Amino acid sequence: MAIHFQTHMILFMIFLMSCKLCIGTTYQPSELCPPMYPVGVPLTKMDIDLLQFAENLEYLEAEYFLYGAFGAGLEEFAPQLNNGGPPPIGARKANLDFLTQRIIEEFAFQEVGHLRALNYTVGLIPKPLLDISPETFATIMNEAFEYELDPPFDPYANSINYMLASYIIPYEGLVGYVGANQFLQGYKAKRLLAGLLGVEAGQDAVIRTYLYERAEELVYPYNHTVAEFTIRISELRNVLARCGIKDEGLFVPRELGAEMRITSNVLSANNESISYARTPEEILRTVYNSGNESIPGGFYPEGANGRIARQYLDY
Numbered sequence: 001m002a003i004h005f006q007t008h009m010i011l012f013m014i015f016l017m018s019c020k021l022c023i024g025t026t027y028q029p030s031e032l033c034p035p036m037y038p039v040g041v042p043l044t045k046m047d048i049d050l051l052q053f054a055e056n057l058e059y060l061e062a063e064y065f066l067y068g069a070f071g072a073g074l075e076e077f078a079p080q081l082n083n084g085g086p087p088p089i090g091a092r093k094a095n096l097d098f099l100t101q102r103i104i105e106e107f108a109f110q111e112v113g114h115l116r117a118l119n120y121t122v123g124l125i126p127k128p129l130l131d132i133s134p135e136t137f138a139t140i141m142n143e144a145f146e147y148e149l150d151p152p153f154d155p156y157a158n159s160i161n162y163m164l165a166s167y168i169i170p171y172e173g174l175v176g177y178v179g180a181n182q183f184l185q186g187y188k189a190k191r192l193l194a195g196l197l198g199v200e201a202g203q204d205a206v207i208r209t210y211l212y213e214r215a216e217e218l219v220y221p222y223n224h225t226v227a228e229f230t231i232r233i234s235e236l237r238n239v240l241a242r243c244g245i246k247d248e249g250l251f252v253p254r255e256l257g258a259e260m261r262i263t264s265n266v267l268s269a270n271n272e273s274i275s276y277a278r279t280p281e282e283i284l285r286t287v288y289n290s291g292n293e294s295i296p297g298g299f300y301p302e303g304a305n306g307r308i309a310r311q312y313l314d315y
């Protein structure tokens with residue numbers, strides 16, 4: 001009892017001390033945090049194309065997370081950002097437990113912010129038709145396992161299925177931003193990309209850690225563990241993108257682990273533990289689930305929008 005009381009007193013005093021520091025900070029933010037004045041051009045034509053390409057993925061994430069968390073999408077939550085785009089095919093509210101629900105609600109609102117920032121900086125492309133129906137995810141899982149899962153995989157059935165399906169999505173944004181970065185010239189474009197990349201990487205890390213905690217559990221009613229699902233999905237994406245290994249599951253052969261010393265792989269990265277980079281073509285081959293940037297399908301039955309994606313579709 002006495003020890004407990006002491007601990008509480010110490011914690012309370014620390015709290016008071018830190019609070020005093022907070023209250024002390026009454027200066028104007030501008031005194032210590034002047035705005036940054038970057039040099040050079042704010043935005044080039046190429047920057048706009050690359051960031052507008054990324055909007056395809058941000059739209060996908062926004063609709064997938066908004067529907068998963070709330071059962072409604074951009075049309076309801078941010079009609080101006082929806083741009084009059086068609087409602088996504090097969091979207092629905094996921095059956096999520098309390099923790100997962102909170103995580104996905106936050107991701108969903110983050111995606112709305114991303115679209116707003118993209119709109120301010122480069123303008124929005126029309127939202128493409130998205131197919132986030134259970135059938136799309138079931139097809140991906142069947143291809144990943146190379147046989148028909150029975151019953152078909154349903155991303156919206158429960159929290160673990162939803163997080164496994166989520167494993168597929170922000171990672172594409174992450175590797176796409178890493179790939180686009182070296183082609184950007186304008187400071188506005190770089191500032192936005194770094195900020196988007198930070199949050200996409202964070203979402204991916206949250207999803208992967210969540211799955212890692214459950215890595216050895218079987219995904220009911222299949223005889224496959226959570227880890228196996230991640231490994232199979234990553235392998236499928238490497239095949240579809242046709243550019244070697246740039247995607248790794250939660251466990252890897254030692255040669256692919258950090259410093260070739262471990263098989264545990266909470267994060268997917270190369271042999272210098274640097275995030276992998278993908279080109280728009282590699283991303284399209286994957287998200288179309290066709291292995292070909294000229295053959296739409298998967299999440300984008302009519303193809304992605306913007307100059308970069310359309311050049312492979314409009315002849």
Ligand SMILES: *[C@@H]1O[C@H](CO)[C@@H](O)[C@H](O)[C@H]1NC(C)=O
Pocket residue numbers: 080081116119120123
């Ligand atoms: C999108 O950008 C346009 C042009 O800057 C602006 O008029 C519009 O209000 C923006 N929409 C949203 C939802 O921010």
Ligand SMILES: *[C@@H]1O[C@H](CO)[C@@H](O)[C@H](O)[C@H]1NC(C)=O
Pocket residue numbers: 223
């Ligand atoms: C489930 O998978 C394990 C490991 O791959 C295997 O040993 C076992 O026989 C499988 N069980 C069924 C019922 O298929």
Ligand SMILES: *[C@@H]1O[C@H](CO)[C@@H](O)[C@H](O)[C@H]1NC(C)=O
Pocket residue numbers: 271272
């Ligand atoms: C890392 O991979 C690159 C490209 O595959 C290769 O050139 C390099 O030698 C590798 N570095 C180490 C330390 O294995």
Ligand SMILES: *[C@@H]1O[C@H](CO)[C@@H](O)[C@H](O)[C@H]1NC(C)=O
Pocket residue numbers: 292293294295
């Ligand atoms: C991709 O699809 C296009 C259009 O059908 C075709 O012309 C091209 O050969 C395909 N590319 C590959 C590498 O299969």
